[in-house]
Structure formats: structure tokens, C-alpha cells
Amino acid sequence: MGEFKVHRVRFFDYMPTAIRAMAFNAHTERLALGRMDGSVEIFNFADRYFQEKVIPGKDSRSIEALCWVGGRLFSAGLNGEITEYDLETLRPKYSLEAYGGPIWTITSNSQGAHLAIGCEDGTVKLFEVLEESIQFERNLDRQKGRIISLSWHPSGTQIAAGMMDMIRVFDVPTGRAVQRLLVDRGFGGSKSRETVVWSVVFLSDCTIISGDSAGKVQVWDGHTGTLVKTHLVTKWDVLALSVSKDESSVVVGTSEGTVIQFQFIAPTLQQQQDKEWVRTRTFKNHTHDVRALAEIETAIVSGGMDTQLVVRPLLEKFDERSHASALRKIQFPHRNLVFCAKKAGLLLFQFPGQLELWRLGESDGHGKPGDSLPLKRKPEKLLHLKRKGEDHICCSALSSCGGWLAYSTMSSVRLYRLQTDNNDISISKVPKLPKILRSAHQLCFSSDSSKLFAASSQSSVLVIALSQSECKYVHTLKPKSGSRQPIHLMTNSVDGKWLATANSDCEIHVYNVQKLKLHCIVPVYGSCPSAMGIHPTTNNLTMVHADQQIFEYSIVEKQYTDWSRKLQKQGLHNLWLDRDTPVTHVTFNPKNPEQILLHDMHMFCIIDQSLPLPDQKTQFYNQMTLRSLSEQERPSHLHAFKICKTFQDLLSVSLLDDQSLVMVERPLLAITCQLPAPVRQKKFAT
């Protein structure tokens, strides 16, 4: 196949923020995840945990808790506001000041009619959920001390509230506090410190389970207000609790990074009637605080300070080994944060608060495979562009010539003209953008840099014509389907004729940009596309989906290509299908039209369409074997998937016009290094 010169880039200091809250919607199988920076991510657990949507954060927003009511998502935070999100426009629908000081928690009753919030001022406030909004209804009896955690009894008539040193049970109809459960303080020096009841759950049989800052998990009888059992599980805090749907299992998350499961079981086989809460399993998949937790049907989902989302399957719920029964760690976003100007050799890094533009280094001379070449010129940071306003950057784009740069926040789009002569770079903001261009979910430039495409609301695309002097609105491309979902992928062809978009409804539209009209809709496949690209010469559209399937669609002929049919007929190799991170980028080699380049977090792959497809018996990861074979033997062992795992923790792979590859790595170790010290340090050699 050949040699490639690789720019191995590790200077993108991408740093995800800590996970603060999560809420799982069992009906839609969507997990909503709230991070410290105020961003909200939606994962589709029915589609390989694909990160379907991202609502960008905002400086002033904080999320302490998330809550689903039907398909509607609410959050509350220490800024004292309740926010409902519009999951179609990916922005807050409205925010409501609760007038109770910082809000620590929000939870809905099982009927979905009311929301309860716990406030710093000691009130539990009830809000009625209306069609389009929510409305304050009343306060429950005001208490001394903040309300940290809340849980509705499934009947909706009582609420348990975790506070400082105690748990209160309220009767909802009257608003009276009916029980007061005193929570012990910790031992020793922590005796003087108040115990914070970080989390409570209220079960159907009126059992209340609490987790507190003294490291205890306590089981209470809600009828009598008596303590049934105390489990001391950690020296530090028990932060999060989650109960399974059938109330037979409770998981708790601690500051040590452990998740501990309690199950409601009979301690002996003889007395099946006398069930009690028994500590059963401990999982350690985090290094830091586990702040957010959800026990779903087949797995425990956890997240916290160490920024990764962990899906730990409960193996007893699986009959056979599959991708679903494997531990999943989601560390990187399922979308691009790196953009490459292929002609100019520039890299654009997108951070929530700024953009960085880098020029790649240069080397001279050649080397053998495995060599590092001496650098003639080091990489150089050309630009550090801070965003304006408090909204975080949600998307950005760099033209392939390196002359244009654009980014969008929730409230505005900014376009810049870049001029580089040798070592000088000048940047000028393009004034007076068309009014219609207010925000975008995705941005991309046409390959000749004459147009800017901006994905707008309801899956529409704005076409903006660019020239030296002005920038002009041309047209809005609208899908026929009438989908209201946002576009999360957009790509255009090198010849400037075609533009393809993909939305969260898994629809892929192809537009003819010259005629400014919809060309065709690719048959909808059940899994969300995670990456796509249009071939520079054949104009075939290659799509990779969250479930790892690959399709190739001929835009001209409006049908799947023969290669794609062959691939589907034969099926992809199991080792390909079992990979646990989605492909996030598809690109092509203009010099070799047979080659499709794609990558996920753990590998980089070149698919050579001229070679036979591997069947299940073929050795799939065969590069090592091929290396060891002689040139005569090699051809008989070749297959289409050439996978390189030399580069790890990949955020981006692109092919420059000079045929060299750019691999942007962000080693997880580097992310870990930037985290604060965990409460429990791993001791030497223990």
C-alpha cells in the first residue's frame, strides 16, 4: 500500500469538563448529561450510545440536576434558574428564576405533572408542568437549612428531602413536614462538621435510602421515621444514588470513584420473605468523585469529576457476549473539534471559549518506516481567537485554502478573513453578515472557498456567497421531510456541486448547490450517521453509522454502489462491528481514488476498495502479519481494511494535499494529569 508521512500532533489541549448530573429517559432510551460548563449532551442508548446532540454551555449557566418529563428536559442550577431545553434547536427554551436562591436539585413526580426543586433558602417549591412551560404552584413548609436532595414517593403524595444533618418527609397535599430523620455525623474530626445528605431515594414501600457526606448509606423506614440499617461505605462522601426501575437495586457513587451496588434480597436461601438491603458489588471505573449515576435496565451509567461517561453492563442481564455487554467508556465527543486546511497545512482547534489556529511544522529528508524525521520548522500557533459573549462556541470551520474562518455560538455567527504571508498573519472580521445568519449547528466552506454553508434550524442550510468585498445570503436549502431535528453532519463535494447533510432523525439529504435544490434523500438507515464524506472524483457519498455499518451511495445514480451492496451482502467483520467508538471522520485520497480514510478514537483505517473484503475467518488486524511476510507472499493475504493502531486517543485524521497525514492525538493521560488530585490517591505499590 505504501508509506505515509505523518504529522503527529499532540498540542491540542482539549480538556473535557466534569460531569455534574445525568438523567435517563427509559421511554426514549436517551441519557441527558450535564457538565460543569453548563453544556448538555444527549446520548442515544438504543444506538450504540451515540452522542446525538450537544447543547453548548454558557458561562452563567450551571447545572446541578437534570430531569425528564416525558420527552422534555429540565435543568436547575446554582444560578437559581430552572431551564427547559429545546432539543430541536439545541438551545434553552426558557429559563425561570425560582426566587429561592441557588437550586440544588430538581425532580418530577412519576405522573409527570409536577416538578419539585430544592432551594438554598430551605424551601421545596412545586411547579406545575404545562404544555409549553411550567408554572410555580406553591412552597412546602419552609425549613432551616438548604434542601440538597429530593425524591418523590411514587404515589406523588410525599416527598423526601435531604438536608443538612437530617432528612424531612413532606406530605405534598398539605405541604407539612411529617417526619424528621436525623442523620448522624461522621466520627472523629468530622464530628463538628454538618452531614450533607447528598442524595435520597423514596421507594414504593416507603423505604427511604440516603447517601451522605459522612460516607454512609442509610436505610430508613418512612412510615415510622426510624433507621433500619447503616452501611458505612467510604471515608469520604456518598454523592449520588440511583434506584432501578423495579426497586430491587440501588447504586451509590462515592468520592473515591467507586460505584457500589445494594440489592434488596433475602440474606439466606431459607428465608426468601425477609428481604433486606445488602451491599453486593463494587465497581471502580472512576478516579474521582462519581457525581452522577443512573441504573438502567442492563447497566450502571456513571460519570463525575474525571469527565468520562462509563456504562458498566450488569453481566447477569446478558446471555451472550456482544458489544452491549462490554464496558464502555465515552471520553471524547462524537464530533469534530479539529478542522484542517488541506491546501494550507493549517489546523483549527475548537475549544468552548476560543479557537486556536496552528501551522504544521516541516521536515526535510526522508526516512524509513518507523523513523521520526528531523524538524526543519516547528509547528506554530498563529492565532488565539477568544469568543465574544458568554455563549460557548458550538461549531467552527476553516476553509481549505486557509483564508476563511468561521464560528458560531448559540447567539451569533462570526466570519473572519485570514491573510498569511510567510510569517505574518492578519485577521479581519467580516462585518455585516446577513441578518438571517444568526446561529448555526454546523458550518462548512465549499472547497473553492466561494461559499459558506450554515446548518440552521429544522435541518435547513443557509448558503452564503463569499467574496473579497462582501458576503451575501444566497438561498436556504430545506429538506422535503419537514424534519425539525438539527443537522449534526455536513459535507460538500470538491467540485462544488453537491452538499450532503445528516440530522438526528438519521436522514441524509443531498442538495445540488449549483441548482440550489434538493437532489435526493439517501434511504434512511436505523442508526445515526457518525461521519460522511463525498468522494472527490466519483462523487460517491460514503457514510459510516453509529452501529459501525458503512454505506457508499452514488449521488449521480441515486443508488447504493456495487461495492456497498457487496459489503452489505458479505457483512462487515465482527471485529469491526465490535469496536466501541464511532468513526468520526471520513476522507479520501485524491491521488488514489480507491482509498477511503477513516478513524475512530483507537484506530486509523484505510479501506482499499480494489482489494477483497475480509470474511469472518480472515485475520482482520493483519498489518503485523503482512509486515512479516515477504513481498511475494503478501498479495494473497491482503484485504480491504488496513488498520493502524499506532496512534491512540485520536481526535482527528486528515490527509493534506501533499499526501501527508495529520493525526491529532489527545492522550488520555494528559487529560488525567490536568484533573485535580483525587481524594483517594493510589499509594505506591498498593
Place this chain on the structure above:
Amino acid sequence: MAALYEGFTLCGLVQTQNASDSPIQGIELDGDSDHAVVTDSTRSVTLYKVSDQKPLGSWTVKQGQLLTCPAVFNFQTKEYVVVSDNKVIRVWKDEDLNLDKAFKATVTADVWRVHSAPGGEPVVLFQRGAVRFLDSLLSAPQQPVEDVLSEEEVIRWSTNIVAEEQHFVLFTTEQKGECCLYVQRLNPNTLQKYRLEREDSGASPLSFSASLQDKHLNLLYLYPNGCVYQSVVAARGYVGLEGVQALPRSLRLMVPVGEGELGAASAVALDEAHVAVVGVPHPSARTGKDFLCIWNTNFQTLQAGKEMAGRIHGQVWCYLGKLFVSHGKALSVIPYECQKSSLASALGKLRHTGLAGNAALPHGTSTGRISIKCNCSQRNVKLGVNCVQPQPHQTGPVDEVQREVEALVSRGDAQDLQLSVGQLACHLVARSQAETAFYTPVALAQLVQTQFLCHSVCPGLLLLSLEHKDYFLCQLCLQLFPDIPEVVTCACLKTFISNEVLQTPYSDNFLLPHLKDLDTQQVILFLQYLQFVYLKYSQDVYTQTPGLRSPTMTQIIDWVCLLLDAHFTVLVMAPDAKGLLSNLQSFVKSQVKLFSELGKIESSLQELHKMKLSKDISQYSIEVIELF
């Protein structure tokens, strides 16, 4: 140290007509480690269960036929193989009762031996030197067999060695007083011939024994003059060499032969450092040559001896910790034990590998021990005190003795000092023991300081000095003798505690029973002393000068362990030991904690070490990759 244990008789022996012939042809193992296959010199093969001294089966050939080679066990097919009347190979199984009905094949040439070893196919060695695998021979018994040896060359001894997929047949030949070693490697087959160095007397070796150590074939052979030589042949290599090579030898041991030369004697190597010799006199017993002795070749010391009743046939076999010796009218089995020599353990228990390597060194390489060997080799030169006229040490007063000793020592003629010093010391000790008034501390100290003495040469010396409370001499002995028995060490302990006692070599097993003889007060005192010494050294472990004779930390701890082992129950009961023991416990606890912390640091430092090895990848590099 090594020891011979109480033996037992495996079977009686039938006297042959010719008294010089041995009644046993050979002893071989079969699949069971407790079995021995004994072939007598006439017609029978008997299988014994050794620990029960019980025959399990016996096979005999017809009257008129004769077994001409020891029966062996084919470990691959679980069959026994024997040769009768030189040409008939018989193969039978455990369950076969009658040897005549068993499989037999007649071959075209006379067989010398069939050899078999676990892990290898049996091989047949013909009298004219040809070698065949048994299998291939039996598949075509009438195949022609070539002559390897010249007309008058006869095989004296043979063996085979199987190790790590290597298979050797070794045999020695004799022709007009010249001895040769043939090394036949199998698969691929190569034959190499070596000429043994001729002994001055022109005598041929009495016995051979071969072993594979460190990828070298070690051949050990005993001459009638008591010299045990070792020759080393590399197990690999030299394949391309043509012709006859001279085989260099090194003297491993000089066995005292007493009067006349050895007749029926045999030496077998037990491990790198120990050799069992049968048919030799005991140096400190009467002159009869009917002893089985274990010698340490590193230190030239006698480790154990046992008198064997009746005439010794000069045969000894060594299998799995047991020596099989035919003597008189019995075949005796004597279990033995060889421990790593105690000096080695005193020098630090890890020195063992070094010593083992030493044994495998080719001839001529000088080592620390070589000087002693030279001295030994001169022992048969009749020099020494006999030349000193008159001999005051036998009757003269102390000062005359002193003069004699000074004269002897100052001669500085190291060649013959070894023997004379030993004899003189023995005489002096004997006289001191006989005459209570006679004691020559200065002379004895001088003799000890020559460093030619060791405990086994003059066993009474140290006890004598103890008797006379001559602690200076005691210290000297403790310092310089490599082979003080544990019982004597304990006797010294009882009398006084010193740095020196702790450093005497010992072996746990042998020392422990003697340690039990100490009384409680002595134990407590000793423990206190040990604790003091340990604390002292642990404080200035880095300032310890190597020149100073001080025990190592390990030695001290070893002694503490031994003492506690020997006296724990007594110490627990003794009220005055309580404080000491609890002190010791807390001290040990703190040390354990310290060391566990050190262990942690070690492993994390090791991690750091590992991490350094991993490729340091910078923020940016341009690399070349290749995809296939």
C-alpha cells in the same frame, strides 16, 4: 555438609567362582523412583522395591546362557531390555513371567551395553564401538555393524546422558595402557575421540563417572594412587574437530590411600562439590580400604565416612539420594545428603552459583581454591616432619616444641607444609590430651595461622583450646577453619560469645539439635548480645568497613531465628526472657514495617524505570509509517 545415613541391605549376593569378579553387573532405575533393577553377574535380573527391601519380580535365562549386560528399562515403551550371550537382545514387560518366551533378536556383532535414560530412546553400544538406537536395531537385527575401535582397543566403561534434547553416549577405551574417551553425539551423529592424560605410574583409571553440568560433560575418574581427576568436554561445539584431541584434566581430589595402591575402588560425583568414594581407607581410622566416604572437593575435606563390612567390589551406584554399594555378601543402600557447603553459606548464600560455575571451568583456570589443590597433590611426596631430626614434639619440653614449630613455619616451603603442619598439630594435640601439663598455645596458634589447618585435619584442636580456656586460639580457629562441626560451634557458644562464632559456617539442620543443649540463661544472654550487635550494625550499616571482621546482618538474623526456633517454648515460659522477647518483637515489627515501605518504594521506582524505557513522544513529530 554432607552426611551418610543408616543404610540397609537390599539383597544378599552370591559369591562368584572368580573372587575378583563382581557379583553384580549393574543397577538401573525403572519408571518408579523406588524401584531398582539389579542384574547379577550370571543369569538373573531382579526388580526390587527399594524402601521395602523386597523383590517385586525376577527373570532368569536358561542354564547355559549368560547375561552379558545389565538390564535396562526402556522409559518410552515401559519394557526391560537385556542382552544375553553378547548377541541376543531380549525385550520383555513387567507382566511377562518367563524370559525365554519374551521377544528376542540376535544381532550380528557383540553388544557391550544397552543404555537407557528417561527422556531418551535406548541405545545399544557394541563392543567395537558402534552405536545404534535400539528401535532401529530391532527393526533390522541383521544389519551390518561397523567397527569403530582398532583391533586391540577395548571398552572399559560407558554411559549415556540425555538432557535437553541432547543425547550422548560416552565410553572410555584402553589400548596398551593408553586411555581414550569417545563422545558420541546422537541426532546428529558425531563422534569425537579424546586422549586422557597418562598418569606417571602408567596406571589406568579404576572408575569413571560422568555428569552433565552447565552444558558441559564432566568426567570424573579415579586412579589407584587416589587422585580423582575431572575433565570437561563442552556439550556443544567442537563438532568440526577431526582426529584425536588431548583431554585436559584437573585434579579434583587426593584421596589418602594409606598403604599400597587402591584396588577395587570407585568414585562417583554426587553434585558439583561432593564425591563419594568407595574402597578407600578412612584418614583417621585404621588402614583398611573398606570405607565409603563423601569428600568435599572444593575444600578437600572429608564430610562423612562409613565402614562397609566385607570385601568391597569397587562398585557404587548413585540414584536419587541413595548410594548402592556391593560389599561382602550384600548389596547395601545408603541414603546420603549433600548440603551446599557451609563456607559457601557463610560467605553469603548467594555465592552458590559462583562456585558451581567454578566447577565447570576448564582446566588451568586459577581460582581461589587452586592453592589447596596444589598442596594436596604434593601430599604423596614423602617429605615433611619426618625429615626433622630429632623430633622434640614427641617428648621435648614446651620451649623446644616451640622452636621446632617456628623452624617449620619459617621454612616457608609451602609445598610440603600442608602435610607436616597437619601431622605436627595432631601430635601436639594428642600429647596435650595425654599430658595435662603439656600445652603449647603459641605453637598451636602459629600452626593455625599458617592456614594449612582445618578442623577435619586436627579435630581435637579447637576442643583442646576450649578446655584450656585459650580464647585467642579459639577465635583463631573459628576465624580460619572452614569446617567446624556444629556441635563444636555450640560448645564454643556455651563458653563465650564472640563475633567469630556467628561467622563460623554452619548448616541449620545440623546446628539446631546442638543449640538445644544451651540453657535458658545462655540463650537469653546470647539473644541480648545478638540484638545489641544487630542494633549496632543497623545504625551504622553504611559505615561498616569491609576489612573488619564483623558478622553481616543476615548472619545475625539467621542466628536469632535459629535460637528462637530451638528455644521458643522455653523462652515463652521464662519470666526473665519476657522483656527481651517483647523488645525483640517490637523491634522486628518496626523493621518489617520499614522493609515493607522500602518494598513499596522499590516497586514504584521500578515503575519509573520502566516508564523511562517507553518512547518519549513529544508534542509534535513527523513520522513515517507504512501500511501494507
